[in-house]
Amino acid sequence: xxxxxxxxxxxxxxxxxxxxxxxxxxxxxxxxxxxxxxxxxxxxxxxxxxxxxxxxxxxxxxxxxxxxxxxxxxxxxxxxxxxxxxxxxxxxxxxxxxxxxxxxxxxxxxxxxxxxxxxxxxxxxxxxxxxxxxxxxxxxxxxxxxxxxxxxxxxxxxxxxxxxxxxxxxxxxxxxxxxxxxxxxxxxxxxxxxxxxxxxxxxxxxxxxxxxxxxxxxxxxxxxxxxxxxxxxxxxxxxxxxxxxxxxxxxxxxxxxxxxxxxxxxxxxxxxxxxxxxxxxxxxxxxxxxxxxxxxxxxxxxxxxxxxxxxxxxxxxxxxxxxxxxxxxxxxxxxxxxxxxxxxxxxxxxxxxxxxxxxxxxxxxxxxxxxxxxxxxxxxxxxxxxxxxxxxxxxxxxxxxxxxxxxxxxxxxxxxxxxxxxxxxxxxxxxxxxxxxxxxxxxxxxxxxxxxxxxxxxxxxxxxxxxxxxxxxxxxxxxxxxxxxxxxxxxxxxxxxxxxxxxxxxxxxxxxxxxxxxxxxxxxxxxxxxxxxxxxxxxxxxxxxxxxxxxxxxxxxxxxxxxxxxxxxxxxxxxxxxxxxxxxxxxxxxxxxxxxxxxxxxxxxxxxxxxxxxxxxxxxxxxxxxxxxxxxxxxxxxxxxxxxxxxxxxxxxxxxxxxxxxxxxxxxxxxxxxxxxxxxxxxxxxxxxxxxxxxxxxxxxxxxxxxxxxxxxxxxxxxxxxxxxxxxxxxxxxxxx
Amino acid sequence: xxxxxxxxxxxxxxxxxxxxxxxxxxxxxxxxxxxxxxxxxxxxxxxxxxxx
Numbered sequence: 001x002x003x004x005x006x007x008x009x010x011x012x013x014x015x016x017x018x019x020x021x022x023x024x025x026x027x028x029x030x031x032x033x034x035x036x037x038x039x040x041x042x043x044x045x046x047x048x049x050x051x052x053x054x055x056x057x058x059x060x061x062x063x064x065x066x067x068x069x070x071x072x073x074x075x076x077x078x079x080x081x082x083x084x085x086x087x088x089x090x091x092x093x094x095x096x097x098x099x100x101x102x103x104x105x106x107x108x109x110x111x112x113x114x115x116x117x118x119x120x121x122x123x124x125x126x127x128x129x130x131x132x133x134x135x136x137x138x139x140x141x142x143x144x145x146x147x148x149x150x151x152x153x154x155x156x157x158x159x160x161x162x163x164x165x166x167x168x169x170x171x172x173x174x175x176x177x178x179x180x181x182x183x184x185x186x187x188x189x190x191x192x193x194x195x196x197x198x199x200x201x202x203x204x205x206x207x208x209x210x211x212x213x214x215x216x217x218x219x220x221x222x223x224x225x226x227x228x229x230x231x232x233x234x235x236x237x238x239x240x241x242x243x244x245x246x247x248x249x250x251x252x253x254x255x256x257x258x259x260x261x262x263x264x265x266x267x268x269x270x271x272x273x274x275x276x277x278x279x280x281x282x283x284x285x286x287x288x289x290x291x292x293x294x295x296x297x298x299x300x301x302x303x304x305x306x307x308x309x310x311x312x313x314x315x316x317x318x319x320x321x322x323x324x325x326x327x328x329x330x331x332x333x334x335x336x337x338x339x340x341x342x343x344x345x346x347x348x349x350x351x352x353x354x355x356x357x358x359x360x361x362x363x364x365x366x367x368x369x370x371x372x373x374x375x376x377x378x379x380x381x382x383x384x385x386x387x388x389x390x391x392x393x394x395x396x397x398x399x400x401x402x403x404x405x406x407x408x409x410x411x412x413x414x415x416x417x418x419x420x421x422x423x424x425x426x427x428x429x430x431x432x433x434x435x436x437x438x439x440x441x442x443x444x445x446x447x448x449x450x451x452x453x454x455x456x457x458x459x460x461x462x463x464x465x466x467x468x469x470x471x472x473x474x475x476x477x478x479x480x481x482x483x484x485x486x487x488x489x490x491x492x493x494x495x496x497x498x499x500x501x502x503x504x505x506x507x508x509x510x511x512x513x514x515x516x517x518x519x520x521x522x523x524x525x526x527x528x529x530x531x532x533x534x535x536x537x538x539x540x541x542x543x544x545x546x547x548x549x550x551x552x553x554x555x556x557x558x559x560x561x562x563x564x565x566x567x568x569x570x571x572x573x574x575x576x577x578x579x580x581x582x583x584x585x586x587x588x589x590x591x592x593x594x595x596x597x598x599x600x601x602x603x604x605x606x607x608x609x610x611x612x613x614x615x616x617x618x619x620x621x622x623x624x625x626x627x628x629x630x631x632x633x634x635x636x637x638x639x640x641x642x643x644x645x646x647x648x649x650x651x652x653x654x655x656x657x658x659x660x661x662x663x664x665x666x667x668x669x670x671x672x673x674x675x676x677x678x679x680x681x682x683x684x685x686x687x688x689x690x691x692x693x694x695x696x697x698x699x700x701x702x703x704x705x706x707x708x709x710x711x712x713x714x715x716x717x718x719x720x721x722x723x724x725x726x727x728x729x730x731x732x733x734x735x736x737x
Numbered sequence: 738x739x740x741x742x743x744x745x746x747x748x749x750x751x752x753x754x755x756x757x758x759x760x761x762x763x764x765x766x767x768x769x770x771x772x773x774x775x776x777x778x779x780x781x782x783x784x785x786x787x788x789x
Contacts, residue, residue, distance in 0.1 A: 074773030
């Protein structure tokens with residue numbers, strides 16, 4: 001078992017002076033793994049959170065036959081499993097479910113975690129090097145500031161230079177590269193003044209050192225590198241987490257379909273399916289393709305596509321679309337469109353188009369840098385010009401001043417102002433179960449004044465709950481319980497659970513038989529009893545609510561069992577909190593009038609509309625935006641995607657369809673809705689902190705720049721201004737509650 | 738002032754050890770799963786015998 005301790009390999013190897021040698025064991029391990037021909041499986045475990053979770057999950061996985069090793073990463077909530085090829089992902093997911101953990105397969109290839117990882121570690125390494133040399137140069141500089149003279153000062157300057165110059169070359173690379181890229185694109189990014197300051201400070205210091213000058217800015221140059229790299233690293237990490245989350249979610253559903261080829265079932269990836277193929281969809285499965293039913297009868301749940309909470313009958317010649325869920329019986333489809341041509345994909349494409357057309361939001365940081373970088377250059381060059389004229393052509397003095405101006409104005413605190421706040425805020429939100437996918441989502445969320453909710457699957461869980469069990473005689477409920485127990489249909493499951501909760505026991509019903517697409521029937525005291533669709537039970541009364549019918553035959557009228565969709569926990573709190581903070585709350589749903597009115601009444605939402613088509617929802621959101629409202633759209637279905645994209649900022653629950661999750665900016669990981677109100681509050685707070693941070697760093701500049709311009713900015717003043725402003729800005733970011 | 742000739746190299750050397758240690762820790766993926774490692778110390782799984 002060489003693989004049992006994957007991360008401790010280096011620890012036992014002892015300290016080595018060569019970092020590359022230490023990295024070698026992991027390379028060895030990878031080689032070993034591929035030699036064994038084992039499979040790597042990556043699972044997402046959103047519920048893992050504690051020490052006991054690690055023991056349970058790893059203990060279970062390691063004991064599983066065929067699993068070589070497993071490790072749960074609690075930070076990313078992911079398990080990496082090395083297993084022999086015969087172990088399938090589905091088995092592992094089922095096994096994890098038995099010990100109480102919901103797991104999703106992640107496409108390890110798509111995640112490309114290693115790539116992002118390398119960049120982050122690269123930045124971290126540069127940060128470490130910059131820190132090392134900053135500390136050393138600082139110690140030497142303290143001696144110079146406190147009055148070292150003559151040869152000693154020169155010696156200290158030389159040593160500082162020997163440490164600082166290689167550091168600037170190595171640690172400054174991210175800035176140089178991005179400055180070069182932005183210059184080639186003809187723009188003046190933040191990185192241009194940064195690079196200019198680094199280069200100018202290093203070269204003027206070297207020049208001064210050679211000529212035994214008084215002032216060298218080596219400490220300022222490395223300090224600049226260090227503080228800016230912190231900002232860069234935080235920024236990168238937040239974006240990497242957001243990106244991996246987006247990729248992770250996109251990778252959640254690994255699309256496969258069961259194809260019937262000459263009577264045998266073959267599981268194929270969606271990409272290998274063409275129109276005309278015959279596909280089998282089992283009960284509980286999601287339609288992988290668009291098609292026409294050629295055999296089988298069942299009911300399909302279209303709620304993700306249309307918002308209807310009532311399942312629809314599907315028999316021969318019914319047209320089904322990708323994304324619908326097959327409920328009761330197996331269906332055989334002839335594929336009309338698959339993969340890129342399916343309706344699911346077409347809508348996803350529409351969203352992509354809408355996304356591209358969306359007016360791009362300019363973040364606070366972008367606005368600040370647009371204002372800032374020309375100003376810095378103008379200041380520095382005018383200082384240079386002025387002192388050239390004033391001193392009658394003293395190049396050395398003029399360059400010194402303009403370097404000092406660049407160093408002082410350099411956006412050390414500005415580079416930290418946004419990343420520090422965003423990191424603090426997204427950490428807070430992640431703990432509350434919200435994942436920020438878009439970098440600017442937090443700022444946009446802060447501007448929201450109108451919140452539009454979808455109903456089915458968003459405010460509700462999409463799980464039905466019987467409403468009128470008590471209106472029926474006990475014996476009827478017991479018969480229903482027996483019938484319902486024979487079906488996996490969501491309504492049947494809800495009925496038997498509710499009856500069980502009331503302490504009832506199923507009546508003796510024999511010869512139970514599920515008729516896919518219609519319901520369940522059986523023999524009760526010699527009478528044929530049925531539980532199912534209205535027309536099948538002979539009911540004619542029109543119902544506005546979701547209902548299933550029980551008929552006991554022989555002259556008795558069929559009894560309706562009505563349902564309501566269970567509201568998501570925290571939905572009422574979220575709506576109440578949003579209304580209390582003065583937001584306008586609107587409910588838009590594709591469901592029937594009655595169901596929407598009931599939900600709106602229950603949650604206290606005054607403005608609602610039912611029977612909304614996807615285009616109408618989007619138009620409504622666009623209309624609100626045109627009126628000047630900043631809309632937060634919360635939705636989960638395919639029918640919401642266009643509206644999600646059209647909104648200023650959007651949130652969708654993790655249970656939402658892929659397309660909706662891709663379209664939204666923030667994903668709600670848990671079932672609870674309450675964090676949404678919190679998120680709005682935190683985002684407003686963090687937007688305020690960002691502005692405060694800009695003001696703080698601006699304030700330092702207002703004091704320090706005049707000093708620099710008149711030539712009074714010593715290296716000591718530069719170091720003080722830089723570190724003080726960076727520290728205040730970071731502390732201010734941490735005040736977020 | 739001759740002491741500087743010893744002290745500066747010594748301090749640089751000590752700092753360098755810290756840097757090497759940091760780079761080693763990063764390469765050995767010590768920062769991969771901070772939350773998991775913090776929790777792992779609390780598990781009792783291998784308290785009685787070392788992990789095989």
